Amino acid sequence: MDKVIIAKEISLSYSNNETIINKANISINAGSFVFITGASGSGKSTLLKSFYGALKPNQGSLMVGGVELKGISTKKLNFLRRHIGIVFQDYKLVKEWTIEKNIMLPLIINGYDKGVTKVQVETLLKHVRLKHQFGKYPLELSGGEQQRVAMARALAHNPIMILADEPTGNLDDYSSQLIWNLLEGANTQLNTTVIVVTHHIPESLKVDYKHFHIEYGSINEVN
Amino acid sequence: MKSIKNHLSLVIALLSILFSMQIFIIVDRSLDAYKQNLVTSYSVIIVSQKRLSKDDIFAANKMISDIKELTPDNVVNRLNTGMDKKNIDFLKLTLPKFYKLSLEHYPSPKEIESLTKDLLSNSSIKKVENFSHTHDITYKLLLLFKAVVSVFAISILIVTSLLIFKELKIWQLKHAERMNIMGLFGAPVWLRSAVLFRLSIVDALIASAIAFGLFEYLSSNALILEQFSNIGISVMIFDPLNDFILLLGVSLVLSILLASFIVLGHKEEV
Numbered sequence: 001m002d003k004v005i006i007a008k009e010i011s012l013s014y015s016n017n018e019t020i021i022n023k024a025n026i027s028i029n030a031g032s033f034v035f036i037t038g039a040s041g042s043g044k045s046t047l048l049k050s051f052y053g054a055l056k057p058n059q060g061s062l063m064v065g066g067v068e069l070k071g072i073s074t075k076k077l078n079f080l081r082r083h084i085g086i087v088f089q090d091y092k093l094v095k096e097w098t099i100e101k102n103i104m105l106p107l108i109i110n111g112y113d114k115g116v117t118k119v120q121v122e123t124l125l126k127h128v129r130l131k132h133q134f135g136k137y138p139l140e141l142s143g144g145e146q147q148r149v150a151m152a153r154a155l156a157h158n159p160i161m162i163l164a165d166e167p168t169g170n171l172d173d174y175s176s177q178l179i180w181n182l183l184e185g186a187n188t189q190l191n192t193t194v195i196v197v198t199h200h201i202p203e204s205l206k207v208d209y210k211h212f213h214i215e216y217g218s219i220n221e222v223n
Numbered sequence: 224m225k226s227i228k229n230h231l232s233l234v235i236a237l238l239s240i241l242f243s244m245q246i247f248i249i250v251d252r253s254l255d256a257y258k259q260n261l262v263t264s265y266s267v268i269i270v271s272q273k274r275l276s277k278d279d280i281f282a283a284n285k286m287i288s289d290i291k292e293l294t295p296d297n298v299v300n301r302l303n304t305g306m307d308k309k310n311i312d313f314l315k316l317t318l319p320k321f322y323k324l325s326l327e328h329y330p331s332p333k334e335i336e337s338l339t340k341d342l343l344s345n346s347s348i349k350k351v352e353n354f355s356h357t358h359d360i361t362y363k364l365l366l367l368f369k370a371v372v373s374v375f376a377i378s379i380l381i382v383t384s385l386l387i388f389k390e391l392k393i394w395q396l397k398h399a400e401r402m403n404i405m406g407l408f409g410a411p412v413w414l415r416s417a418v419l420f421r422l423s424i425v426d427a428l429i430a431s432a433i434a435f436g437l438f439e440y441l442s443s444n445a446l447i448l449e450q451f452s453n454i455g456i457s458v459m460i461f462d463p464l465n466d467f468i469l470l471l472g473v474s475l476v477l478s479i480l481l482a483s484f485i486v487l488g489h490k491e492e493v
């Protein structure tokens with residue numbers, strides 16, 4: 001089985017040097033569906049940041065998509081990121097752009113054709129049930145609606161891997177189900193690797209998944 | 224409305240720089256024109272024991288542009304109170320020769336000094352009247368004027384630089400978030416900063432266009448033209464081609480520098 005992520009003995013910390021993840025190991029198969037859980041402040045978001053190269057491990061080896069992230073060049077990192085879709089815990093939508101433009105961002109960066117982009121954005125808005133909000137700016141939307149925009153943006157360019165940080169954190173059951181269906185769909189139909197940080201693993205999920213739990217700086221698989 | 228506000232602060236900062244720059248250029252031109260004006264009314268008189276050839280005088284210093292021999296008739300006529308003609312002719316012969324020298328440009332005090340020395344090195348020249356006292360006062364006044372304007376222009380430059388620096392920080396904040404998000408999705412630096420460069424170039428164009436309109440208006444304003452003609456000079460207030468190219472160039476360079484600083488100063492946040 002191809003590994004999309006192999007982390008060996010990685011330690012992660014911010015500039016204040018407090019160790020968040022301590023010599024942890026995790027390996028994730030390409031095309032798998034993975035949940036990461038852990039208490040608030042345990043380092044779930046921190047671990048995701050390392051996966052998309054925003055936070056470099058201060059020790060150990062971290063391979064993502066076959067590339068070692070330690071000392072990776074900006075150019076290679078940009079290339080890698082163009083094939084990852086991220087739903088950030090704080091959404092990170094561009095305030096001065098309409099929601100369509102926000103969803104388009106990965107498509108623009110990947111150089112998609114304008115016509116394709118337009119169709120794709122319309123489809124995605126329909127999938128996340130936001131067609132009626134067309135033309136609005138992020139701050140004119142509710143928190144849950146913004147979260148769905150972030151979800152649509154992460155799916156836009158059919159990435160090989162989706163990293164979703166509590167993608168249903170602000171959603172009611174109905175909208176949460178919508179998100180799970182989308183992630184499941186990407187995983188089963190496009191073989192996208194899906195890594196989700198969450199506090200509640202949905203019971204309705206039909207796909208097989210792996211579950212890792214973060215505690216005291218280490219990552220343990222839960223069976 | 225929002226987009227106007229986005230542009231306003233940088234446009235104003237750029238405009239004030241362009242404005243002070245053009246004012247400086249106008250003052251410089253006025254001073255040159257005024258000096259050109261002064262040089263026609265300024266001359267040096269030399270007194271020589273014997274008649275001098277013009278070439279000899281020209282050879283003394285390169286600044287001399289014209290030489291006129293002054294006839295002693297005026298002086299002699301004033302003395303002419305009952306002298307007979309023979310004596311007057313004799314007097315005319317023995318009287319020293321006077322020459323009035325015009326100069327190529329309005330001299331600095333140093334140049335006057337060296338001119339005087341050069342002329343006196345000719346042994347027949349007995350006296351050089353350079354009106355240095357009056358000249359000095361005028362010249363110092365010009366220098367003072369130029370100094371005042373320079374200080375004024377420089378202080379505007381400093382104030383606007385601070386303004387632009389502050390603007391830079393605001394921009395950095397305003398654009399950091401978007402640039403960061405674009406980076407997280409793998410946008411190369413040029414794409415991340417494209418908006419920034421487009422904005423700054425547009426602002427530079429707007430500022431130059433406003434400056435162009437303003438100075439075109441001023442250069443045809445009757446009141447201003449009258450001021451200059453009162454002083455007796457004619458000055459090109461705004462050269463629609465050369466000056467505009469300069470204004471445009473300066474504002475483009477400044478705003479692109481500003482944008483580059485922001486791009487270089489941008490760090491991805493974690």
Ligand SMILES: Nc1ncnc2c1ncn2[C@@H]1O[C@H](COP(=O)(O)OP(=O)(O)OP(=O)(O)O)[C@@H](O)[C@H]1O
Nearest residue numbers: 014015020038039040041042043044045046047493
């Ligand atoms: N940018 C940062 N700079 C410094 N420390 C940080 C930063 N972000 C997070 N931390 C610290 O790292 C630790 C782990 O944070 P992280 O965001 O990974 O937690 P989390 O597991 O995602 O929690 P939550 O479930 O609340 O989102 C926390 O103690 C936090 O204080």
Ligand SMILES: [Mg+2]
Nearest residue numbers: 044045089165
């Ligand atoms: Mg988190």
